[in-house]
Amino acid sequence: KRIAVLPGDGIGTEVAEGAMKVLETVASRFGHQFEFAFGKIGGQAIDSKGTPLPDETINLCKESDAVLLGAVGGPKWDKMPPELRPEKGLLGIRKELGLFANLRPVTAFDSLISSSPLKKEVVQDVDLLIVRELTGGIYFGKPSGRKGENRETAVDTLQYERHEIERIVEKAFTFARMRNKKLTSVDKANVLESSRMWREVVDEAAAKNPDIEVEHMLVDAAAMKLISNPKAFDVIVTENMFGDILSDEASMITGSLGMLPSASMRSDGYGLYEPVHGSAPDIAGKNMANPLAMILSSAMMLKYSFGMKEEAEAVEKAVTEVLDAGYRTMDLGSNSSCTLSTEKMIKQVV
Amino acid sequence: KRIAVLPGDGIGTEVAEGAMKVLETVASRFGHQFEFAFGKIGGQAIDSKGTPLPDETINLCKESDAVLLGAVGGPKWDKMPPELRPEKGLLGIRKELGLFANLRPVTAFDSLISSSPLKKEVVQDVDLLIVRELTGGIYFGKPSGRKGENRETAVDTLQYERHEIERIVEKAFTFARMRNKKLTSVDKANVLESSRMWREVVDEAAAKNPDIEVEHMLVDAAAMKLISNPKAFDVIVTENMFGDILSDEASMITGSLGMLPSASMRSDGYGLYEPVHGSAPDIAGKNMANPLAMILSSAMMLKYSFGMKEEAEAVEKAVTEVLDAGYRTMDLGSNSSCTLSTEKMIKQVV
Numbered sequence: 001k002r003i004a005v006l007p008g009d010g011i012g013t014e015v016a017e018g019a020m021k022v023l024e025t026v027a028s029r030f031g032h033q034f035e036f037a038f039g040k041i042g043g044q045a046i047d048s049k050g051t052p053l054p055d056e057t058i059n060l061c062k063e064s065d066a067v068l069l070g071a072v073g074g075p076k077w078d079k080m081p082p083e084l085r086p087e088k089g090l091l092g093i094r095k096e097l098g099l100f101a102n103l104r105p106v107t108a109f110d111s112l113i114s115s116s117p118l119k120k121e122v123v124q125d126v127d128l129l130i131v132r133e134l135t136g137g138i139y140f141g142k143p144s145g146r147k148g149e150n151r152e153t154a155v156d157t158l159q160y161e162r163h164e165i166e167r168i169v170e171k172a173f174t175f176a177r178m179r180n181k182k183l184t185s186v187d188k189a190n191v192l193e194s195s196r197m198w199r200e201v202v203d204e205a206a207a208k209n210p211d212i213e214v215e216h217m218l219v220d221a222a223a224m225k226l227i228s229n230p231k232a233f234d235v236i237v238t239e240n241m242f243g244d245i246l247s248d249e250a251s252m253i254t255g256s257l258g259m260l261p262s263a264s265m266r267s268d269g270y271g272l273y274e275p276v277h278g279s280a281p282d283i284a285g286k287n288m289a290n291p292l293a294m295i296l297s298s299a300m301m302l303k304y305s306f307g308m309k310e311e312a313e314a315v316e317k318a319v320t321e322v323l324d325a326g327y328r329t330m331d332l333g334s335n336s337s338c339t340l341s342t343e344k345m346i347k348q349v350v
Numbered sequence: 351k352r353i354a355v356l357p358g359d360g361i362g363t364e365v366a367e368g369a370m371k372v373l374e375t376v377a378s379r380f381g382h383q384f385e386f387a388f389g390k391i392g393g394q395a396i397d398s399k400g401t402p403l404p405d406e407t408i409n410l411c412k413e414s415d416a417v418l419l420g421a422v423g424g425p426k427w428d429k430m431p432p433e434l435r436p437e438k439g440l441l442g443i444r445k446e447l448g449l450f451a452n453l454r455p456v457t458a459f460d461s462l463i464s465s466s467p468l469k470k471e472v473v474q475d476v477d478l479l480i481v482r483e484l485t486g487g488i489y490f491g492k493p494s495g496r497k498g499e500n501r502e503t504a505v506d507t508l509q510y511e512r513h514e515i516e517r518i519v520e521k522a523f524t525f526a527r528m529r530n531k532k533l534t535s536v537d538k539a540n541v542l543e544s545s546r547m548w549r550e551v552v553d554e555a556a557a558k559n560p561d562i563e564v565e566h567m568l569v570d571a572a573a574m575k576l577i578s579n580p581k582a583f584d585v586i587v588t589e590n591m592f593g594d595i596l597s598d599e600a601s602m603i604t605g606s607l608g609m610l611p612s613a614s615m616r617s618d619g620y621g622l623y624e625p626v627h628g629s630a631p632d633i634a635g636k637n638m639a640n641p642l643a644m645i646l647s648s649a650m651m652l653k654y655s656f657g658m659k660e661e662a663e664a665v666e667k668a669v670t671e672v673l674d675a676g677y678r679t680m681d682l683g684s685n686s687s688c689t690l691s692t693e694k695m696i697k698q699v700v
């Protein structure tokens with residue numbers, strides 16, 4: 001398998017290193033071959049190529065079987081004009097590669113529960129998956145701009161085509177079937193036309209998938225329930241902007257942002273895998289970053305893009321065991337007896 | 351002062367009763383005169399007038415100095431077509447009365463901290479105010495509808511005029527000045543044009559109000575921080591849809607939805623005051639509802655619409671004392687030694 005590796009900015013390089021080392025171990029243990037091909041994205045690409053997403057990076061990804069991405073962004077590029085911001089690289093690559101399904105699992109690790117801002121009884125056993133539509137909605141709708149004599153009007157457009165909703169909803173049903181067979185569709189059908197179409201599509205799919213328990217929830221109610229009773233969720237499916245907000249909200253439930261992986265996929269199994277955390281410029285290059293979210297992202301790649309379930313579980317098990325043994329990176333609580341550097345943490349997992 | 355009272359559906363009537371009793375006590379104690387005039391809204395209005403917001407209700411409100419609203423909605427009206435849903439009454443009255451500023455304070459009551467899903471150290475001393483734009487944005491933008499041969503495209507429009515942003519931002523600065531002088535403006539400026547205009551307006555206002563500390567935060571980051579460190583906020587200002595989501599998220603911080611008041615105002619001080627909780631059809635008519643959110647909403651009315659600061663504080667103090675004395679309604683924890691009915695709770699506050 002050929003894997004495009006885009007380390008990006010800040011701690012991206014350090015954590016990407018972790019994923020590669022773990023994947024090499026998997027390869028030799030299970031008899032696979034992984035080839036890594038490197039590309040630039042984000043600030044790194046702006047500095048050397050003048051654009052956050054160079055064509056050669058897109059081509060590299062298209063010629064690979066999956067993509068690993070570290071992180072993008074940093075204060076250095078914060079003052080750039082909108083088209084030249086590192087985030088444009090992210091939005092661009094999603095659109096260019098057709099990655100319409102963003103998967104964000106949130107799982108409570110028993111040994112880390114005390115890091116959560118939520119009470120133990122609220123967070124224990126949380127195991128949910130947010131499926132966010134990633135290439136449509138208000139992120140890409142036109143018109144989007146300013147008008148009026150003095151540019152006094154600003155407009156954005158939330159637009160969805162039925163087929164865009166159908167394919168993400170279908171994905172969500174598939175994941176619900178692989179998990180606990182419960183699907184919560186989140187919308188704002190009491191206000192938005194796009195949400196009313198969303199609800200129609202979900203209802204049609206529900207009729208065709210009677211083995212899955214389906215509920216509709218308004219986005220404001222979902223934002224509440226993610227805090228008051230996150231255990232109540234199995235799979236959540238929602239449109240792009242709601243998914244952006246809810247998945248970041250959900251990422252705080254466990255209190256360990258450094259543990260959360262993500263996948264952005266299309267229908268054929270091709271996907272881009274990246275940690276939920278950012279580029280953390282304050283600790284970049286200091287051998288302090290937590291590589292586990294990136295490592296768990298590579299486990300998602302093994303499972304979803306390569307169909308290597310056993311291999312993925314081996315990686316996940318290694319991470320759990322390392323935590324259970326008391327090893328921690330700085331971000332997971334510095335009063336632990338075994339605080340490891342990035343490199344040492346990678347070694348433990350390997 | 352003439353106060354329009356719209357009890358609405360479910361527990362609305364019971365809690366509105368509480369606000370009126372408390373206001374009568376305030377009137378006699380401080381030598382004021384309050385006249386209550388009753389109107390219908392929501393399901394109650396649909397049943398008797400065929401519309402969730404009859405003209406006579408709008409007129410009644412326009413002829414009054416402020417409005418108290420109980421709650422609207424219930425399963426009885428859930429299957430109605432969109433235009434005939436109780437919520438349309440809410441959206442309609444906001445627009446008709448020009449109530450562009452929604453205020454949602456979230457305050458942790460020491461005696462109720464254990465009800466929070468968050469850890470004590472996270473929730474203790476939380477005291478924030480969300481200022482939500484209420485009559486613009488994607489809630490009202492046109493076009494909003496379906497198109498295409500088979501209605502396969504759905505569109506909603508997020509539109510803001512500069513002056514709509516200016517007036518809500520100005521309100522937010524005023525409140526920040528009355529509080530801890532810190533303002534967080536929430537947007538999604540890395541994606542939305544309307545957010546970029548929003549940010550421009552906030553920056554201009556910040557330059558004119560150097561006594562207020564201003565920060566910008568992306569909506570996804572704000573959704574995270576509300577959980578991980580809600581104490582970091584003083585005043586939050588944001589557009590309609592983000593405000594809907596974030597204020598409901600914030601309402602879970604304290605774990606006592608039955609305690610949260612809200613105000614929806616315009617520039618001249620006129621406002622509509624309602625509890626954050628819904629109509630709770632399951633306990634309606636059972637003398638079990640918590641009237642404190644409605645009572646605290648009437649305290650906001652005294653302060654913001656009538657300029658009666660001392661009177662408002664007397665009401666707030668009464669509520670705190672009743673809680674400190676151990677009195678609770680069912681929703682605040684049934685293992686308390688002093689569980690009171692709605693009526694008895696009202697009496698305690700009076």
Ligand SMILES: CC(C)[C@H](C(=O)O)[C@@H](O)C(=O)O
Pocket residue numbers: 087090091244540541570
């Ligand atoms: C950087 C930004 C444009 C992006 C988004 O909003 O999609 C990010 O928040 C994310 O969730 O990956």
Ligand SMILES: CC(C)[C@H](C(=O)O)[C@@H](O)C(=O)O
Pocket residue numbers: 190191220437440441594
């Ligand atoms: C009922 C609904 C239309 C309304 C809104 O979204 O504004 C409600 O959620 C609120 O926040 O008052």
